[in-house]
Amino acid sequence: MNSLTPVAITGVGESEYGRVLEPPLFDLIANAARKAIEDAGLSAADIDGFASTPGVPPADELAAALGVKERRFTAQASVAGAGTVGAAQLAQLAISAGLAKHVLVYYGIKTSRPGGAYAFHAADPHKADLEMPLGFYGQPLYFAALAQRYRHEYGLTDEQLGEVPVAARAWARMTPGSQKQDPLTLDDYLENPVIATPFRKLDCCLNSDGAAAYVVSSLEAARDLPNPPAVVAGVGFGALPVTLSEMFTQNPDLIQFAGHLSSKRAYEQAGLGPKDVDFAEIYDCFTISVLLQMEELGLCGRGEAASFVEGGRIGPGGDMPVNTHGGHMSNAYIPGTNHVVEAVRQIRGVRGEAQVKDAEVGVIAGLGGNEHATMVLTVDG
């Protein structure tokens, strides 16, 4: 993979985020896309590549709405965070092959739709026949069972879990547009009712309506554009040999995602390692997901994340800032995509009071069930 053209993220954009928003999903996505293109200092006519994930409006409709003239590359990446983070890999391949100059990655979601975020699991025949009749249904239960197993193997207190949403809320309060802005303490967390042991409602991400987008360009082009380039130093993808159907029950090691595979590949490409990381944006569908991915990214050893996060270490002022916009727990649940937006802003150094000091290397972890993508973003030079 030494013939890859160096690329950077040149523009980012977000729609408004909220629990139930009036505009249709398509309009939210188009809004985020226009902002990303404008932020890159480009016009719609400059965009010639599109990459996204299943379940969003197709590229032809978005391209038409944006006024894109010629579309030379269209690709569909993996699901959820693995797709929205991993799409940068497709963009880099397209740019390296000369197929596109500026690739728009877009994503939007409306969890306020009937059935919400659980609905796609209900469509799975194995779940419908082997899990739902036993009441084992919905991501909070799947991940609660993972957390229980982690607790058994390594130890995990309620207070340690609580560190994750408390840190996220502190970051969100410094991030305009976050869905959750009211203060949250560890005591508030402990008083929050349990929904499925060991999880409380506050162990789960938000339900959101919203969209976000980013533009990937060659580093050479990026240097002539208005914003400092956020260099995609490495982007890796990984997948476990179990189906998404089986991921939460039959995965031989139930508390293993594919993050150890994708991060290894991303670090290798970047020529960097976990010790170089200044901040991390980690797909936080649940508290346990953050802990497991911190380990898989090598930010701490296996089984060490629960004690690592104690004492506000991932919050503002901590030595390993995580989800510096409030993540999916307090900023918004725009799977993986608002994490990319935030990482780019940290690399640009424009995050005001939430700015991580000397943020030169950031890592983004995108979980998508049995698949995973990791992106390493750095400053230029």
Place this chain on the structure above:
Amino acid sequence: MGLPFFEPRLDTDLMRPYWDAIRNNDLKLPACSVCGAWLWYPPESLPCHPNGHLEWRPVPKTGTVYTFTTVERCLLPGDHKDETPYTNALVELDDVPGVRLVTILVNLNGTPPKIGMRVRYAPTKVNDQTLPTFEPET
């Protein structure tokens, strides 16, 4: 302690033998007819022997809790408020390697559920449906 009620959808016949066995208070799982490997969840086509078929074989009715969660808020479509709390578990059956059953632990009688807990098959009738539940072995 409640039990959720939600009928298996059985859009295809793939999982039907599982429920047929349960209705007879039995427990059967699918194995490859050629090499005998347990295949769970049952696949549409066999990865080990594509020319073989699924053979539903009786399995031991005892096992160990791999993990669990006690559900206070059921997320199934519809109203299930009166059916909580219940304790979901993933159970590894004795001598059935690589297989975990999704179940509910019943008859706990105040014993806190634990990973590593020995359990045995104890199907429970809810309305007209029999659920593949497990109870503590002792």
